[in-house]
Amino acid sequence: ACRAGTTTAWSFGNFEDFDRLGHEYMFVSDGRQGKHDRPSRVGLKKPNAFGLYDMHGNVWEYVADWWHRFTYKNSPINDPTGPPEQSEKGDMRRVIRTGSFDWGRWGAQSVYRMRIGQRSTQHPHQGFRVAMRPTGVQGIAAAVEPHEQRRKSKVDPGPQKVDTSAADKNPRELTLDLPGKIKMEFVLIRPGSFLMGSSEGFGDEAPVHRTVISTPFYMAKYEVTTAQWAAIMGKDDRFKFWESMKGENDDASGPRKAMRDVSWDECHGFVTALQKKVATSLRGTKHPLTKRVGYKFALPTEAQWEYACRAGSTTEFHFGNDAAALDQYAWFAGNMLWPGGGRTFPDGTPVKGVHYHDVGLKKPNGFGLYDMHGGVWEWCADYYDKDYYVNSPLKDPTGPESGRFRALRGGSWFRYAKYCRSAYRRFFYPASNGDGVTAYISDFGCRVVINLDGDSARRGAPDPKVSNSKEAPKDSARPTVKPVAQSEDRPQRAVNYTKLARSLVRYDDNPVIRVGGRGAWDEQTLGCFTVLDDGELFYFYSGGTQFGKPKNIGMATSKDGIHWTKHEKNPLFPGSMPYAIKVGDTFRLYHPGKNDAGRHGLQMRRSKDGSNWSKPNLVLAGGILDPCVLRVAENRFHLYYCGGGQRMKDGKQVWEFKAHMATSEDGISWKKTPKPALPLGPEGSWDSQSHAGPCVLKLEDGFHMWYLGSGDYKDKLAWRIGHATSPDGLNWAKSGSDPVLGIGRAGAWDGGTLMSFDIIYRDGEFLFWYAAAPTEHGDETKMTIQIGHGTSRN
Structure with missing residues (x-):
């Protein structure tokens, strides 16, 4: 246990x-x-x-x-x-x-x-x-x-004795000749057992469990290249698009670049066509494959992939646990050449676009396989199920029988180190038009395996019953069925961020951060908060309340945004309504307060580790509530905040807050803009009374703001979440007339009102957190406020 x-x-x-x-x-x-x-x-x-x-x-x-x-x-x-x-x-x-x-x-x-x-x-x-x-x-x-x-099974049965005699009859390496004098190299993977998964990663990686690979198979030494793809499937409009970018992206269609922008269905079609092409070309030859009773080209199962990736290791990467060494083995976000910032190639030429590298330039793993970490995401044969490991069979698991998504492994040039770990699992739509969502992303590719003998074929092998597969024509240079084309003027990755932003779904097991126990600094509330994602950890900062005492700010950390560990030295310092960003290697925390002279305004603290903070400096005077600071360029910062107070309406005093804005070149010296960043809703609408808690992201299509809105004059705390967009972060328009996140069901922990909100974009989806209370009571000192979590729904 x-x-x-x-x-x-x-x-x-x-x-x-x-x-x-x-x-x-x-x-x-x-x-x-x-x-x-x-x-x-x-x-x-x-x-x-x-x-x-x-x-x-x-x-x-x-x-x-x-x-x-x-x-x-x-x-x-x-x-x-x-x-x-x-x-x-x-x-x-x-x-x-x-x-x-x-x-x-x-x-x-x-x-x-x-x-x-x-x-x-x-x-x-x-x-x-x-x-x-x-x-x-x-x-x-x-x-x-x-x-x-x-997992419901008993203890780990230990390393299993596996018959390796079949593997001994096969050559260690294998080479296939494809049309156009293109070669595809394979490495023999001998059978064995290993510990699959991770107890330290994300939830779908657990539990760690013994898995047996009972038969040998060949795995491609490299990810499928553009030349190999073209030799089997022919060139489509994607190749024309890449060739038009020569000079900008270092010959993105070069013959040894990993093939990318491909869906699972397209990769399945590739191995189907490869099977036919090889079977025809080897007929009558003495190639080692002709000695087999049967062989099937396929995408690897998740178990095959992780077994081959680990190459006998039990560490986070096949070379150990030190992510700093990943540069020697993988192309990932930490060593890719990105445009801008004065970056140059070794010869001094400026980097104008993403620099795609050839396969096989980094060190291989212990089995002689290259780019198992990073490069491109590699499609696997399996359907994806986050709970599959709970009941996964001991021998040769092939994934669930059905599902909505297919699995990917390995990370990519676009992702941080933690997504390149041996155990990390990703999933996406398999079809080219999967439920209206583009199924191929610019960093999706594949790697081929050859399953030996008919009884060792996996579900990733060609199956004529699969209607979505792309069959290659007899003349590979003239395909009759092309993958979805990508025009020259269309971006490689089209994401409808507004649609995602308005499709928010709560996590089933909320709240994820609860108030503390009796006598704790946060025993009553966890109020306005911020979540910072630095690529390795999520940092959570929040104002907390102990009954009868002033508010203090504390913190917690998490690997997955769901399971949090509160800091042992909480609370960190007095205050509330924090907002955190990272500039270079320095954390900055902004929060309202007053300086030693008693002057109120926005204060800023600095930290090198996110937990030990400097004394605050006043950076902007005035009534600044719910700050959100965004670095939009090298020398430009935006501050979004709420301000306001009480006003008379129909002979009564009502609270009215609005979202305002300021700009800065350094995030320290600020200049307020003259008008509110976002107008209130029309009379009778859900956000007609007040706006608060603005949260802003800059994405590929512009700026997105989520904000608290209230239209209930009888209770100033009846807040819900709305969404707006802007091309420049200055001029805003609401994306719809309804809120994107309302209160929970009656009697639930979040069934009374929402109190704060923060959101990030990661791996094709939004991750959000929200503070909420079970009652609509107007006195915040009598409310229990906790933190929930959710994601966008594709």
Whole structure:
């Protein structure tokens, strides 16, 4: 239960991972946590992959077994219960596990055992945990949250003995000759077993589970290149578009560039055509493939892909855990040459467009495969299911029987290191016109496998029953069925951001950040907040309230935006309504306040690590609420905020706030614009009374603003979320007459009012968070405000 499928020192990683992750998963007196003199409240750290909290540290936990130092020497394989009697000395000692708050990291390892007298009460660090043994029932599911449900099978069966005799009969490498003197090289992947998935990544990567690849297969040494694609499918309008960009994108259609902009259906059509072409060309030859009873070209299954990528490793990347070394093995966002900023090629030529690199320039993995990390996303044969690993078969899993999406692996030149990990899973629509959403993205490609013998064919192999596949014509130079063309003047990646922005869906298991316990700095509310994504972590900053005390600002961090760890030194400092950005390697936090002279306005703090902050400086005087700071260019910043107060309407005082704006060259010296950034709605509309909490993103098609709106004069806190667009960030127009996010159902935690909102765009979707309360009570000091999460719906 502690290991949760892992083989590492702790359920979250090994010793090299402790300084980075230890404080997130366990409460011990070591590393960044310092020395503790008492245990922590349970459940404050992150759970393991089985959804269990505090399995490392906090208090030692009694287990049922007697202590004996030679227990493991003769331990049975099935359900061991420890020695039948006391220790060899007869001193009635029991076993305790997990380490404790006043011990170091080593005592909290999954494997560590300590003995203690069963009647001992002299130590304040001993506790226990309860287990239940159901009888007469098979396959009991773990009693955890639905999104944390874990594998129902028993423990890892360990490395499996696999017959490798079939692999021994095949050459280590294989080369195919395609039309036009183009070659395709393959590497033999021998059968074996490995640990698939990750307990440290995103939810769909867990649980870590043993997987067996029972038969050998060949995998292409490189991602499919443009030359290989053209040799089988012919050239279409995409090639014309790329060729028109020569000089801008370093010959984007060069013969050794990875083929990209392709849907799953198109890749499936490619392997179908490749199968026919190779079968015809090899007929009557002595090529090694002709000696096989059967062979099938296919897209790899997710299991084949990860097995081949890991090449025997259990680390985040096939070369280890150090993302800093990824530059040696992959083209990814950290080393791609992007236009602008004075970037040049080695010969001094300015970079005018994205520089696409040839395949095979970086180091290979242990199996001799290139670009398994980065390059282009690689389509897999499987349908995608985020919970598939829970019941995945031990032997040769091929994914769900059906689904809406197909899986991709490997990351790309456009993505950060964490998306290039061996275990990371992505999904997208398979068809070229999938539900109105463009299915091929500029960094989507594929890699081919050859499954040996008929019984080893995977679902990614050609199947005539698949109606969407693109069959290649007999004359590959003149295809009769072309993939969807891409005109010369059309952008490579067309995303309807407004449609996505208006298609927001709540997460099922909200709230994701809850108020603290009794006496905590945030025991009552988590109010106005901000979320910063720096590519590696999500940083959450919020104003929090303890009953009867002023507001303070605290923080939390997360890898996935769902599971958060509050900072151990919360609260950080007095204040509320924070907004965070990162300029270079420096964090900036803006929030309302007053300086030592008592002057009110917008204050700014700086930090190098996001948790230790400088004293504030006043950067803009006046009534500044709900700030949102956006860096739109090298020397241009936009500030969006709300301001206003009470006014008379129909003989009554009503609250009226509006969204305003200021500009700056450095984010420090600001100049306010003369008029509100966005007009209120017409009389009777949902946002006719006030606007607040503006949140702005700059995307490819312009600027997008989400804002709180209120049209209920009887209750100033009846807020909902609206959306507007602007070509320049100055002149705004609402994208619709209705809010994009309303309150939750009656009685729900968010069924009363929304209070704050923040959003980011990542990997083709919006991720958003919102603060909400269960009641519409006008007095915020009597409300419980917590944080929910959601995404856009494609």
